[in-house]
Amino acid sequence: MEDQGEVASYIPELAKVDPANFGVHISTIDHRHFGSGNCYDKFSIQSIAKVLALVMAYRIVGDEIWNRVGVEPSGTAFNSLVQLETDRGIPRNPFLNAGAIVVSDILLSKLKNPREDFIAFVRSITNNTSLDYSRRIAQSEKEVGYRNVALCNFIKSFGQINNEPVDVLDFYYDLCSLEMSCQELSGLFLFLANNGCDVKSKNPVLSESQSKRINALMQTCGFYDESGDFAFKVGLPGKSGVGGGIIAVHPDQYAIAVWSPRLNKKGNSYRGMKFLEEFTTRSELSIF
Numbered sequence: 446m447e448d449q450g451e452v453a454s455y456i457p458e459l460a461k462v463d464p465a466n467f468g469v470h471i472s473t474i475d476h477r478h479f480g481s482g483n484c485y486d487k488f489s490i491q492s493i494a495k496v497l498a499l500v501m502a503y504r505i506v507g508d509e510i511w512n513r514v515g516v517e518p519s520g521t522a523f524n525s526l527v528q529l530e531t532d533r534g535i536p537r538n539p540f541l542n543a544g545a546i547v548v549s550d551i552l553l554s555k556l557k558n559p560r561e562d563f564i565a566f567v568r569s570i571t572n573n574t575s576l577d578y579s580r581r582i583a584q585s586e587k588e589v590g591y592r593n594v595a596l597c598n599f600i601k602s603f604g605q606i607n608n609e610p611v612d613v614l615d616f617y618y619d620l621c622s623l624e625m626s627c628q629e630l631s632g633l634f635l636f637l638a639n640n641g642c643d644v645k646s647k648n649p650v651l652s653e654s655q656s657k658r659i660n661a662l663m664q665t666c667g668f669y670d671e672s673g674d675f676a677f678k679v680g681l682p683g684k685s686g687v688g689g690g691i692i693a694v695h696p697d698q699y700a701i702a703v704w705s706p707r708l709n710k711k712g713n714s715y716r717g718m719k720f721l722e723e724f725t726t727r728s729e730l731s732i733f
């Protein structure tokens with residue numbers, strides 16, 4: 446399959462990744478697993494972690510979360526500042542950097558030990574104790590995070606950030622630095638294909654209604670100003686990250702993770718999107 450685009454370089458550590466990597470892994474709710482390529486290699490999941498942060502915050506504060514962050518597609522880039530001025534510091538949705546920064550602020554206010562509690566939550570979903578942050582990636586992003594500093598301070602100027610921006614951003618960079626393989630990612634996100642319940646233990650991570658809402662947000666906002674295109678071509682709720690990863694979910698069937706580091710102009714994996722388009726077209730396993 447042809448490949449185009451550039452590896453993310455605005456976070457210096459991400460630029461060191463071999464662009465030729467390609468991995469894919471699918472996990473089904475009836476316990477089948479298929480993988481190919483670099484599907485066991487860990488990579489920086491970046492914005493895919495915004496879904497996990499939202500899931501944790503939603504569990505803690507429930508629907509009150511929607512007072513702090515909207516549920517509308519923005520039609521803007523992931524790191525855009527423009528709508529915050531007219532929207533008085535309420536980000537359009539939780540998957541924009543602005544939205545995820547607000548979600549990080551909520552978690553910081555609610556958790557005793559945010560860094561430890563968040564990773565424990567992520568590990569608990571799949572019983573996988575090897576999942577961890579990358580200090581190297583988080584530090585690399587912090588050193589050049591001027592835009593996120595601007596976003597966080599701008600939102601705080603509207604009274605919509607309660608903690609110190611430096612603490613909110615340190616936590617946000619940690620979230621984004623999570624490293625996982627496609628195999629780990631597809632297993633981790635399977636609860637969203639299973640009405641919010643862990644497929645093995647049957648324990649709810651989210652209620653059925655909450656799980657439906659997270660999937661709706663991934664469908665409408667998961668790829669920023671390319672969300673329409675992803676729905677059009679792939680037809681699954683999903684979320685991308687600038688590390689080149691994409692997770693996509695088919696409710697009641699499967700979760701699929703793809704990793705290919707070269708990004709298109711909208712900051713989403715070029716080959717990852719192409720692969721998923723071909724996968725759902727040939728298999729006829731999309732939700733539409």
Ligand code: DON
Nearest residue numbers: 491492523621685686687712
């Ligand atoms: O804040 C940032 O810019 C990164 N930590 C995450 C951005 C990202 O992954 C956008 N997704 N495609």
